[in-house]
Amino acid sequence: MSNSPIRIGTRDSKLAMWQAHTVARLLRVQNIEVEIIPVKSQGDIDTTRPLHELGTTGVFTKVLDDALFNNEIDIAVHSLKDYPTQPPAGIVLSAHLEREDPMDLFIPKGDTSFLNDRESVSTIGTGSIRRVAQWLHHFPNHTTENLRGNVQTRLIKLKESNWSGIIMASAGLRRMELVPENAVALDWMIPAPAQGVVGITHREGDVIALDACKLLDVELSRITSTVERQFLRTLEGGCSAPIGALARVSGQKIFFVGTLHSLDGKSEVKVEDSANLEDWPTLGEKFALRAKQNGGDAILSTLK
Incomplete structure (x- = not known):
């Protein structure tokens, strides 16, 4: 490890700071020195317009991506549900903390x-x-x-x-x-993909940051978040859509439910299924393609 502390970038809301301090505490337990660097995002500055009008992809996270690119921070802490399903080139999503209640x-x-x-x-x-x-x-x-x-x-x-x-x-x-x-x-409401998960990103090629992130990655969170975010990415195609997804692991099975609605709520496409846990890397895409075939394409075409 380097002698310099790892600089943790975060939004400056109370919840974001709680998340950053949690990451800092977990790293200090591993004898890694850290410092927290708060930044303000466009999503935090403009709190009057609905999120979809700001363009949800990256509205809370781009400022942290920029800070990574500019070498102002070494890792960035996110509410993973707010982070784009495809990180910008040069940035790696490398840790998923233990999930809080996703509902x-x-x-x-x-x-x-x-x-x-x-x-x-x-x-x-x-x-x-x-x-x-x-x-x-x-x-x-x-x-x-x-x-x-x-x-x-x-x-x-x-x-x-x-x-x-x-x-x-x-x-x-x-x-x-x-x-x-x-x-x-609300046990009937399907949450946002990766809701309740704190994710950590770092600059590609930064080995020190990667090693630190690896220490914090929780496999179960990574698996369920990846399935849900893959479902979102396969469906979304660049438009903001009312998409929910929840994956749960029990034994060697993964149980999944995903939804896509029209904006007015009148149309619903729902996929509910289980699969072998070992197949998790491709499940999100598989379930999303099924949703598209079962009426999802029609809903998505009205959203674009």
């Missing part, structure tokens, strides 16, 4: 009886086209309004709004120790 939670403002009535009428806050599409598929008479910002900001916006509730990732709330007591688990 979404509904944070209600008050009464939740409407959640048992498919015909109910309510307004829900979320900035994710995936969550919007799945929610409207489940509750066709609801409306949604844009919700952006960090974990703390979103909880404040809920209090100040006239919404019935908001949808948030369980992982971020758990990491910030901010899961409200009245949170409702």
Whole structure:
């Protein structure tokens, strides 16, 4: 190892800093010196427009890619669900930390009886086209309004709004120790690919950074994240689409569910299957091609 500390690049939100400090702690346990370098991304600066209007691919991550290219940092820490499925040439995704709960939670403002009535009428806050599409598929008479910002900001916006509730990732709330007591688990909502996973990237050819990342890579996280992100990459084809994917490993089997919706939630294509764990490197693509054949191409053509 080099005598210089490994410079860890991160966004400067509280959750991103938590992730970076977690990586720093894990590296220090391995007797590796580190320093944390926070940067601000376009996605953090512009919190009013919906993410898909900013062009979701790389909106939170490009600034860290640039910092790697400019040799300002040695590794970059990401919420992997925000990171493009194809890293820029010269950058390698080399570590996947242990996954937190990958699911979404509904944070209600008050009464939740409407959640048992498919015909109910309510307004829900979320900035994710995936969550919007799945929610409207489940509750066709609801409306949604844009919700952006960090974990703390979103909880404040809920209090100040006239919404019935908001949808948030369980992982971020758990990491910030901010899961409200009245949170409702959305076991029917398929999460974003790699939701709950912290990923680490480094510059291609940087052996010291690679060696450090290898120490932190969790095989189970790598397998499930790769299957889910491959499903996304094969379907997406450069457009922002409401795509969910979740892979779970049990014994020597991998269980997968993936969804693609129209933006209004009216059309749904779902793939649910299992396979032998040893076949994981090609499963994401295989399931995505099946989704395309079963009506996914028709949905994707309306999105482009």
